[in-house]
Amino acid sequence: MTPTEQISSREPASPEGAKQLAAALLSERGEASGAMIARELHRTMQTLDAAGRHGFQNYLAAAFQPDPTTLRDAAKRYLADSTAEAAAALAQAADPPRQEVLRRMNMAPGGTAVLIAMRSEITPHLKSDPDLKLLDADLKHLFASWFNRGFLELRRIDWQSPAAVLEKLIAHEAVHEIKGWDDLRRRLAPDRRCFAFFHPALPGEPLIFVEVALVEGLATALAPLLLPDTDEDTARTRGARADTAIFYSISNCQDGLRGVSFGNFLIKQVVEELQTEFPQLQRFSTLSPIPGFRRWLGQGSASGHDAAAMLRDIDSEDWWRDAAKSEALRPVLMKLCAQYLTRSPASGNRIDPVARFHLGNGARLERINWLGNTAGRAMQESFGIMVNYLYDHDSIERNHEAFARVGEIVRSPQVDALL
Template sequence: MFRMLHRVNAFRASKTNLKENWVINPLKETLVRKRWFSLANEMERIQLYEKLDKVERQLLLYSFINKRLELQFKNRPDNQVKDRAVAQQLKTLLKLDNLKMKRILWDSPVIEKICLYEAVHPVKSLWDIKRRFGPDRRVYGLFTDSLANEPLAFIHIALLPDIANNIQSIINSSQVYSPQEFQCAVCYTITTQRAFGSINLGRQLIQSAIESLQKEFPQLKTYATLSPIPAFSTWATDQLDVNRSKLEDYKEILMDMCAQYIVSTNKGRVLDPVANFHFNNGAIPQQIQWKADCSDKGMNESFCMMINYIYECEKMKDRWESYQKKGNVVV
């Protein structure tokens, strides 16, 4: 386990300088794409390809297919039509119709990849890893037979008495709740491998996770998220000069601006990519949380704010269809 944590930290250090080249599989493929295009001739590329293992070859191929399809459809005027066309061709080519959701346990052989691929809240320590797989936490992944030990997407869920209003209370808290206290299932991070970014794996994963939790804990009343607002500060500072050292003075106006930003649209889509993801899956915004992520990342992205989205199972399908077809946002 300590060796695994060392590899996680080593990868994270290397990723800082190779961010633009990070394709999908961080174990080795951080360098593959850069090396591939730097090679002078086809023979050298063939030699490089032969050095990759089976999974790395498939992931690299999927990445190139995804990029080629995006270029093929890039001139479509309707972004949603374009995305659906790319996704459908990608699913057909990659045979991704038979995806299976599995719960990922502490002793799972894929736990190292879960830690490495985590894109929202990076793993910081061995304690952090153990806490994310504790008795009041659940981690689920989507898998396909052709990549049995490769999570295409995965979700982390905290089982809590109430909806969480800050991320520190989830990832830094040592308090473990008993099943009798579980009232809310709060998704606090969901990650999809970039090779499959054109396919909405999140919807199937969230639906399947909720169904699994309903069977295991029928007393759960609320299915929610605690989600970042990654581009809000950029959007807000175009309109308002914020003194970050006196952030509390701007609370009321920033909260109002954030509420406006979450539902602001362009060409039938909301501006915020995370909001777009959740609206595409049938969620509704519930509450903007002040000082919910006081990390440097949280300050830079959203002035430390986060947002809860609510998933109401019986209404999800109608809501995502309304958003996709008409651009309607339910608040």
């Protein structure tokens, strides 16, 4: 049961006790016995119903602000004498006591999980209750430090991993649904790999995981990667012959850690692990969705095309089964998709989120694949089109710099040909 579910399962209680314990954490007594007070605060929070927790969260956001007099004086000193010491004093004065409350809440066993659950719970209320944005920002700031790369442990997940961890893969797969234990077993076969990051504070909870297929050549469609296969010897032989590693799914497992980046570290370390185990691998690529394409097209953002009329032509869920219609649409949609994926963020464009992630990590836009995934969600988001982002060791840093500095989309000649 998750911390949020544990909280939800208790009898309702007044949030006043939780507020008093939070205030006590900042007292002198709180410094001396912080772990004990934090443990009691967690126990009290578990008795609150949703309304009580919401009230306590608003209290955390509003009650622990920087002292305005101290902050104003520090700002005046910095404006009068902009030294490093004055800047440090200003930063200290601006640091909200709320962050120290959260740090001390983390002193009790299970404190990190409680805080992650709190951030997950406040997310749906941020628009309607903007005061909670202060609490959200402080939690994100602390998590960025507590979950930095130095604390993360990379583990391979296979069929011998604990059942509780395997169940979490099924529950949290966000890209391509895992349809039960047989499907999961295929994804953990000898010609497949799955790796996840773990953190000491959450020993049995994967933070993020990546699924990899070992294949020959650059995979252009998802279905062959997910075909059932019970012959492990054949799968082992395929893995030994493979020259390409295809990253086909990356899923975050902790909603409360949104915005804390793990994926870039994960991909780079998994590449190192795979190179050690399979030295014959020559290419490391993704087979990725394009979740923003159809929405962009529907907004009329494509120049020179009547997108609305074209979308009306695609009037059924299985339009792609009509060979004549599919072939007529293919060159138009492929060119539009190339246009969508090569727009520079430097011009103020909103970049596809998956593209931003991989291009920002130094990948190259390698190939756009027609009907790479004909599952319902993929057809709805991108007309089934998928894309390969290639991670080339010799050009990753150069590609990253080009994207980060000037918004350049490094791409292959094949993508240029579509344009």
